[in-house]
Amino acid sequence: MSQSNLFVLMIIIHLSFSQSVRGKECVCDLENGDPPFPKNELTKVETTALQCIETITSEKMTDLDRLVLGLQQRIKQVEENVIVLEKENDRNLYGAVTLRIIELEIAEIQDLLHKLNSTTRNYRHLSVQTAAQLEDMKITMVELVKFDKMQVVKKYRESHKKNLEQCKKELKATAAPPTVSSGRCGLGRMVSVAGPRIYSLTVYSTSYTYGAWGRDANPAPGGENKYWLVVLSSSNVYGHFIRQYSTLSTLLLGIGPTDTYISSSNPTTNTIQGPNMVMYGNALYYNCYNTYSVCQFNMTTRSVSTVALPQDTGYNNKFPFAHLGATYTFTDMDFTTDESGVYVIYATTSNFGNVIISKVETINPPVLNQTWSTSLYKRTVTNTFMVCGVLYATRYLDKETEEIFYSYDTKTKEERYDLRIHIKKMQTNIEFLNYDPRDHLLYVYSDAFILTYELIFQ
Structure with a gap:
């Protein structure tokens, strides 16, 4: 029922009655004493x-x-x-x-x-x-x-005022939650990070401080238990092959790896640039070498498809992750996964170097879908990840602590800078960080060490 119909129904027409007797019938004449409703x-x-x-x-x-x-x-x-x-x-x-x-x-x-x-x-x-x-x-x-005539509106106003006063009292009594809700995935609100649960050197020992690892967030049948590892073996910037293990135990022990090469040389066209990459649907998504493009490498066919970001997108160290003490080289683009798929995080000059989020449709070739612009300056951030459509950003506090301080909800477009969720570090720097929606863990590559952390939801 519309508000206008409801308003008309609430109006009580003032009627005056007059009676007369006509033969054996009683007749009532109704006269409306009020002016017509406008x-x-x-x-x-x-x-x-x-x-x-x-x-x-x-x-x-x-x-x-x-x-x-x-x-x-x-x-x-x-x-x-x-x-x-x-x-x-x-x-x-x-x-x-x-x-x-x-x-x-x-x-x-x-x-x-x-x-x-x-x-x-x-x-x-x-x-x-x-x-x-x-x-x-x-x-x-x-x-x-x-x-x-019945003062319905007045009573409603009085009731609404009481409810408003009660709401104000409750707001004062209960502090606002520290994070943006991720309730639409059924997880609740993220409140803390526990761990690390895993802390280990790779088979390469401390040789390569930049790299990435994790699981396929949307694995093909039979690949549910596989883990992948990429080390940037050329100047801590470039990589050209992906190493896979059948289980977590074989990865930690360095037993029986399978190497899949994007190219025989490194670096060259369409090889990996920077440590930020993810595996989704049996394909690796990463920043193509020396371009502002997204590369999709099919692990089965060993073919590469690309999609270009806007021409003013930062690459080759224009808008990397950083803090006052260090810059994480060639981290202009960050790839993340959540419950809905793959995103690319980057910055453009037209958005003043602030973070932009774009959804990547994981078809072949990949396509950029919906895009969101934020006010978060990318060079003040050390890493990002997505959970249930909410972007979270981290910053460097000291050698032992990283802080999740920022969030952007792609559904409500709400930004917050007041999150204070700490991550206990085992090494000074975190070069790679991504959320796996299958196990709700953060996979981290930190100065040649691989770690996992558990996200705690309320």
Whole structure:
């Protein structure tokens, strides 16, 4: 039932009765003592309200919030770089380079401010227009309320006010949860990270500090127990083969591996660049060598298919993961898996170096699907992973602790920077991190060691 119909039903028409006797029949004459209900005015209010809803959307408000958050994070990054510059005592050897970087960052801040000012001016005009419409609606509704003879609207308002006050009390009594809910997968809210559950060197010992490992998130029949391992054997940047083991035990012991080569040489066209990669549907997804493209390597046919990201996508160390103490080289693109498939995480100059999420359709050749832009500056992040459509980002706290500090929900487009979920590290750096939806574990490659951590959900 529509609100207009409900409103009409709540109106009690004031009637006066007069009786007369005509022969043996009693006849009642009904006279309406109230003026007719102005239905056209109510329809006009409904139409105006719908126009306001269409004009002021949550997406527009999210865009404004995203610009503000991005500006805050960028200013914070500049402040940190200035502190580093002030501490440098290299007799101006590298000071000029650092100063130039700060100049570029300030220019990007100015671009953000220009965009924010332009958006704010547009919203200010929209606010004035909407305020006038709301005032007209208010005057009309005051007149319409006079037809409410039983004071139903007044009682409803009083009840609604009580509920609002009660809600405020509950909010004050109960602190907001620390993470974005992942309830649509049935997991509940992520509250902590336990472990490590596994902590071991690979068969390569400490020879290769950059690499990746894990399981196929969507394995072919018969491949459910397999584990894969890739080490970047050329300058800690490039790789050209995937090593597979039949079980976790054989991987830890280094027994009976099967090597599948993308190319006989390294590096070359369509070989692996950077440590961020995932296995899904018997195919490896990774950053193609020396391009801004996604590579899909079919493990059975040994064929490579590609799909290009936007032309202004950072690659070759333009927007890598980093922190003040180090840069994780050639990590411009990060590939993640969750319950719904494969995503690629990257940054573009048009989005001011902030993180972008794109869903990868795992057909052959792969196709980019829905894309989300965030306010998270990529160079302030050390890694990302996805759980139930929610992106989580980590940062370096110290040699013993990594922190999950950020989340972006692709369903609600809600961003949060206030997560404080700690990961206990065994080595200083985490070069690779990915979530496996089959066992709810984080698979980590950390300075030549392989580890797993368990995600704890409430």
